[in-house]
Amino acid sequence: MVEYHLKTPLSEEDVRKLKVGDIVYISGKIFAARDAAHKKILELLKKGERLPFDPQGLLVYHVGPVVKKVGDKWQVVAAGPTTSARMEIMEAEFIEMTGIRGVIGKGGMFERTTEAMRKFGAFYGAFVGGAALLAAKAIEDVEDVFWLEELGVPEAVWLFKVRDFGPLIVAIDSHGNNLYMDVINKAKVQLEVLLKSL
């Protein structure tokens, strides 16, 4: 278990050295996108249009933040991760088309995302579910927000500037390892042992 402090945009080399179980703290730009934003970004890219920001080398954060406007500036009040599994059907394509180097979320993702992360060089960083204030504290600035009117606050794309955002546990690395799937497979074996012993 190694601890890394990384700055976005990340290079492929940055990501390839990460192994499951490592701890990462991120500084620099990340962007918030969940269900509707994933769909929107994929639609635009498939039509050959350009995004209003460059996602290359950034991380996507699965979150619907609670924000408030102070003057003309947005402030993040709470920003705990949402369940990543819902984005599984889109994430592999999202990684390929946007060139992001990682995903931050909770609860983990499955085979297709794991394969895309192996192929394109990206990782999944698990942030503690419910630790909404810890996350908000690491967000130094809201640099921009896109499609706010169309998608609403929780679903819009928020561009955050973060400092030492973490701890993120590397739960899927770029070498095909998926901690959640290992844990569940082991738990399944143990479940059978337990049920037999009852």
Place this chain on the structure above:
Amino acid sequence: MLKKVVEAITLAECNLPPDVENIIRRAYETETEMGKAQLKAILENVRIAREMRAPICQDTGLFSYYVEIGDDFPIRASKIKKVLIDATVEATRSIPLRPNAIDVLTEKNTGNNVGQGIPDISWDHVDGNTLRIAVLPKGGGSSYVAKLHSIPPAKGLKGVVEAVIRSVFDAGSMPCPPTFVGIGIGGTEDLAMKLAKKALLARMDENSKNEELAKLEREIVDKANSLGIGPMGLGGRWTIFNARIEWASRHPATLLTGVCFSCWALRKAFVEVSGDEIRVYQ
């Protein structure tokens, strides 16, 4: 009284109860290195919430109240019901809380955490002139994995243990583990679930005073934790922090068992009214 209920809601949302924090601290000592990183972040988040008087999690839950009203308590139940509804609206505005009450038919959010049948209020009538209200807001992630099991009565309590362990496995990483598990054994189908949820109000750094139930609670914790799902489903020593059981007599043909999860952020608070004194505590 409205003010005091708002105070209790604020306390529940922003201040993790001492029994819950105790057990997280205790678990930290024995957790694996990776699990420790998770529990440390949880404790840090709890500290910030307390300092800022801000909700622990952005999912501030759907509200349940459990009321024990003395026969000689001077305020009528219908008035108390109104206070609880008004306090929910007021707390949603003042803290503020995330509005979570969605109309099932129109999909519209009511915007104030009050909707059809919500907040849920349970009543119990007791002797005397005191009033006790328990506040229990609970997030969606842990409610998503709740289960009602119908166990063949011949399987007995072994069947109960099996059902709970299966539920913990099925829940996996979804309810933000390590979780607290409320178990309701026996009774009717609705009662089994009600008891399961109510069991979450019990102290979590203790076990039942009934030795047999305490043994069962400990057996469930040991077996569930041997699954190794761990904090946030990343693997580790603690998958559930504790299990508490409530029970009711069963029908000869049924052994219904409700399993109710709370994420690590088990939020609860109590209001007690006795004469002129109103006490808010956790």
